[in-house]
Amino acid sequence: MHWIYLLAAGCFEIGFASTMKLTEGYTKPVPTTLFIVCTILSFTFLERATATIPIGTAYAVWTGIGAIGAVIVGIAFYGEPATLWRIFFLSTLVMSVVGLKLVSQH
Numbered sequence: 001m002h003w004i005y006l007l008a009a010g011c012f013e014i015g016f017a018s019t020m021k022l023t024e025g026y027t028k029p030v031p032t033t034l035f036i037v038c039t040i041l042s043f044t045f046l047e048r049a050t051a052t053i054p055i056g057t058a059y060a061v062w063t064g065i066g067a068i069g070a071v072i073v074g075i076a077f078y079g080e081p082a083t084l085w086r087i088f089f090l091s092t093l094v095m096s097v098v099g100l101k102l103v104s105q106h
Helices: 002-022 029-049 055-077 084-103
Strands: none
Touching: 002 029, 002 055, 029 055, 055 084
């Protein structure tokens, strides 16, 4: 169950990273509210995940999910480049996150 909490935390991290750009300096109410809600939920689920998952593993996976998701959102919605090297390094990040899950005791 704690890995599901960690996955949820990572998804909400993608949400707050993605909506941060839309807040325009926190002047837009709807994106700012979404940013705040996603931030609170992300940290809440991360805290629950760390009840059994070691903090180093949980934090690395949480930030990895957020980074991977933010790059994908940036490419899909913000017109960021999808170069060979970006995709290559994104793939290595995915492999690292999966590897941490596979070697984790919990």
